[in-house]
Amino acid sequence: MLPNRSRTSVLVFLLPPLLLYCAAVLFPILQSLFLSFFSWNGISDMEFVGLANYIRMITADDIFWRSFFNALLYLAICLVLQLGGALLVASLLTSLRRGRELIKTLYLLPAVISTVAIAFLFVRIYSIDPVGLLNQLLHWVGLGTFERAWLSDVNTVLAAVSAPEGWRFTGLYMLIIYAALIAVPKELEEAAVLDGASKWTLFTKIRFPYIRPVWITTTIMATTYGLRGFDIPYLMTNGGPGQSSELLTTYMYKTAFTSTDFGYASTISVFIVIECLVAVGLILFMLKRKAD
Amino acid sequence: MKKLFRAAAIAAAAALALTACGGGGSSSDPSNVSPTGEVKPREISWLLSRPADGAVINIMKKLADDYAKDHPGFALNLITTPDRPSYIQKLETLAAANKLPELFDTDATPFAQQLAKQGKMVDAEKLLKSLDIYDDYRPSALDYQRFDDGSLYMIPFQFELEFIWYNKALLEKAGVAVPKSLDDLPAMCTALRSAGITPIAIDGQDQWPLERYVAYQPFREAGPEFVQKLKQGEAKFTDPAGQKTVQWMAELGKAKCFQEGFSAQGYSDAQNQFTSGQAAMYNIGTWELPSLATDKLNPAVREDIDFFTLPTTKGSVTSANEFVSPSGIGMAVNTKTYDPLVSDFLKFALEKYPTEYAATGALSPTTNVQTALPGNATPLYKKALETANGLGAKQAMPWDTQLDPTTNGRLQQELVLLVQGNITPEQFTSTMDATIKQNAPKFFK
Numbered sequence: 001m002l003p004n005r006s007r008t009s010v011l012v013f014l015l016p017p018l019l020l021y022c023a024a025v026l027f028p029i030l031q032s033l034f035l036s037f038f039s040w041n042g043i044s045d046m047e048f049v050g051l052a053n054y055i056r057m058i059t060a061d062d063i064f065w066r067s068f069f070n071a072l073l074y075l076a077i078c079l080v081l082q083l084g085g086a087l088l089v090a091s092l093l094t095s096l097r098r099g100r101e102l103i104k105t106l107y108l109l110p111a112v113i114s115t116v117a118i119a120f121l122f123v124r125i126y127s128i129d130p131v132g133l134l135n136q137l138l139h140w141v142g143l144g145t146f147e148r149a150w151l152s153d154v155n156t157v158l159a160a161v162s163a164p165e166g167w168r169f170t171g172l173y174m175l176i177i178y179a180a181l182i183a184v185p186k187e188l189e190e191a192a193v194l195d196g197a198s199k200w201t202l203f204t205k206i207r208f209p210y211i212r213p214v215w216i217t218t219t220i221m222a223t224t225y226g227l228r229g230f231d232i233p234y235l236m237t238n239g240g241p242g243q244s245s246e247l248l249t250t251y252m253y254k255t256a257f258t259s260t261d262f263g264y265a266s267t268i269s270v271f272i273v274i275e276c277l278v279a280v281g282l283i284l285f286m287l288k289r290k291a292d
Numbered sequence: 293m294k295k296l297f298r299a300a301a302i303a304a305a306a307a308l309a310l311t312a313c314g315g316g317g318s319s320s321d322p323s324n325v326s327p328t329g330e331v332k333p334r335e336i337s338w339l340l341s342r343p344a345d346g347a348v349i350n351i352m353k354k355l356a357d358d359y360a361k362d363h364p365g366f367a368l369n370l371i372t373t374p375d376r377p378s379y380i381q382k383l384e385t386l387a388a389a390n391k392l393p394e395l396f397d398t399d400a401t402p403f404a405q406q407l408a409k410q411g412k413m414v415d416a417e418k419l420l421k422s423l424d425i426y427d428d429y430r431p432s433a434l435d436y437q438r439f440d441d442g443s444l445y446m447i448p449f450q451f452e453l454e455f456i457w458y459n460k461a462l463l464e465k466a467g468v469a470v471p472k473s474l475d476d477l478p479a480m481c482t483a484l485r486s487a488g489i490t491p492i493a494i495d496g497q498d499q500w501p502l503e504r505y506v507a508y509q510p511f512r513e514a515g516p517e518f519v520q521k522l523k524q525g526e527a528k529f530t531d532p533a534g535q536k537t538v539q540w541m542a543e544l545g546k547a548k549c550f551q552e553g554f555s556a557q558g559y560s561d562a563q564n565q566f567t568s569g570q571a572a573m574y575n576i577g578t579w580e581l582p583s584l585a586t587d588k589l590n591p592a593v594r595e596d597i598d599f600f601t602l603p604t605t606k607g608s609v610t611s612a613n614e615f616v617s618p619s620g621i622g623m624a625v626n627t628k629t630y631d632p633l634v635s636d637f638l639k640f641a642l643e644k645y646p647t648e649y650a651a652t653g654a655l656s657p658t659t660n661v662q663t664a665l666p667g668n669a670t671p672l673y674k675k676a677l678e679t680a681n682g683l684g685a686k687q688a689m690p691w692d693t694q695l696d697p698t699t700n701g702r703l704q705q706e707l708v709l710l711v712q713g714n715i716t717p718e719q720f721t722s723t724m725d726a727t728i729k730q731n732a733p734k735f736f737k
Contacts, residue, residue: 039734041406041734042384042385042387042388043387043388043403043406043407043410044406044410123556126556127553127556127557128552128553129490129551129552129553129557129565148553149552149553149555149556151553151555151556152496152552152553152554152555152556152712154709154712154714236556237555237556238497238499239705240555240705240708241555241705241708241709241712241714242705242706242708242709242714242715243705254701255698257381257384257385258377258380258381258697258698258701259697259698259701259731260384260388260403260697261698262388
């Protein structure tokens with residue numbers, strides 16, 4: 001327990017960042033909530049429409065629902081690649097004796113490359129005409145029948161735009177999980193090995209439970225980032241072809257800045273905020289319950 | 293906590309109310325084109341969507357420098373965003389915040405018409421007449437900038453013709469001739485595909501190039517009025533002219549007219565495919581003359597490149613010499629900041645601009661100057677320029693400047709699906725008619 005005076009000073013120092021947070025995060029959210037009850041194109045007078053935007057969103061907008069389900073699939077692919085990939089690589093790294101730093105750096109590299117560069121890089125990788133890396137590889141290994149225009153095919157485009165996002169952040173989450181894994185007390189592991197635990201048992205009964213708090217944090221981070229994913233799909237396909245790779249975020253952006261329907265775009269953004277809160281709540285609920 | 297929440301909510305409401313107030317009309321009069329008073333030099337800005345090293349910007353920079361010599365303290369700040377979709381978003385956001393600069397670029401879109409209705413743009417017809425240069429402009433260059441009611445609020449800086457460029461050797465190889473009718477195109481594509489040639493190279497990423505094609509059949513079938521009625525919900529895709537274009541677009545798709553994976557390919561990809569001799573046709577305007585009709589063009593195809601103008605159809609109500617002839621994105625003048633300085637600078641610049649522009653080898657929006665042929669031009673360059681002399685009275689308007697933004701966005705998306713065969717012509721028709729019905733009334737009330 002801090003003495004009274006230093007507790008006050010801590011509170012005083014906490015106040016500026018709190019105010020900044022309110023101004024930068026809470027205020028815009030409230031502003032969106034307010035705008036969502038209006039119809040406004042930015043230059044004419046604002047018209048109060050009550051819940052009409054919400055009713056339209058839920059009952060009469062096919063693109064909204066399409067974008068919502070696309071966003072869930074996008075999230076699922078990103079999570080598998082980011083968390084699954086990160087856990088796998090981090091676990092393998094712990095059993096590596098040499099070259100750890102090099103591998104860590106190489107995995108982390110995509111996280112520091114600009115999004116625009118990544119988007120252009122992957123557009124080239126997926127290209128069919130001129131033939132890109134992916135189609136070339138398929139051709140070389142004798143899977144020529146799978147060659148396709150990945151970004152123009154309505155069946156493959158969503159996975160194709162999700163992969164770069166997953167690839168990009170695997171290294172970042174790998175670092176976090178790796179840091180947690182090496183903090184697992186060696187004595188615990190050695191005791192388990194003496195008791196005859198297999199590698200799998202060691203992982204599921206000792207290591208993973210030990211890193212669970214870190215795992216929850218990374219899952220929450222990856223999920224909220226995934227739900228807010230925007231730039232790579234927007235740059236690679238602009239939501240197309242049709243609405244095949246439209247996410248809630250890209251749809252919200254277009255509604256606001258292309259259709260100049262600021263009221264309706266705010267309604268969608270309120271939905272995104274709620275969606276993120278629900279997702280975090282669900283993750284905490286599920287992982288905490290397992291821990292108990 | 294409750295109190296804090298209430299305070300924040302009130303602050304949010306107040307901020308929005310202020311923004312809304314700021315978005316209101318200006319006190320200046322759009323028809324007052326000759327403001328009186330002293331010319332006080334200052335820096336003025338032009339928000340534009342043109343290539344940074346293009347002729348328009350280079351010339352205007354030079355003219356601004358010349359003007360500054362006699363008016364110390366004057367400067368023209370050119371803020372360019374060549375990428376059109378990003379530019380439009382910037383423009384709309386600035387308009388919403390009531391922060392538009394002295395000069396800004398816009399097409400004759402429904403959004404621009406709303407700005408004009410609110411008195412935020414100076415009446416360009418009156419302005420050009422007051423400067424005594426109105427009659428110098430090509431009527432079609434001005435018409436392209438007009439709103440449906442005939443009012444003019446934008447000044448053109450370019451004049452372009454859109455052609456279908458083709459590779460004679462590839463057509464010959466496939467045993468096909470230049471199409472006599474638009475309806476010949478699908479069969480032509482099939483023949484080219486069987487000869488292993490990509491029929492048409494297209495920039496699918498930017499979406500407007502594919503949207504050009506949807507405008508062609510209705511322009512021939514029902515004239516330029518079709519899109520004006522369609523965008524307001526007075527005409528429909530279920531009408532004969534609408535159905536003709538829907539079926540035709542589907543046929544183009546079935547005949548695999550466009551390169552594989554076109555929707556993810558950009559402007560330079562399409563250009564490269566055509567100039568490297570892989571694709572037989574390429575639909576683009578005279579702004580590409582420097583790369584298609586000079587010695588910069590790949591020598592392997594240089595002798596084989598030619599162009600034809602938009603083919604007609606049986607029973608066409610528009611003539612062969614009427615097609616897409618845009619005068620580029622226009623420049624609007626902000627009423628709020630229009631003063632003796634802006635007026636004086638525009639007079640200076642607009643009088644000198646055509647001569648400088650024509651000297652670069654481009655078609656001027658005015659008729660009082662002669663375009664200079666560049667030294668490295670091929671004979672095709674001259675042929676392209678001369679086509680401008682025989683233009684008819686009607687012009688096909690690009691649909692992306694006509695439809696309300698939501699309908700336009702949906703049309704661009706659905707067209708790709710239609711051409712790729714992911715949806716049927718019936719699905720396309722019903723989706724688009726429903727979209728127009730939902731969105732047009734808000735924009736054209």
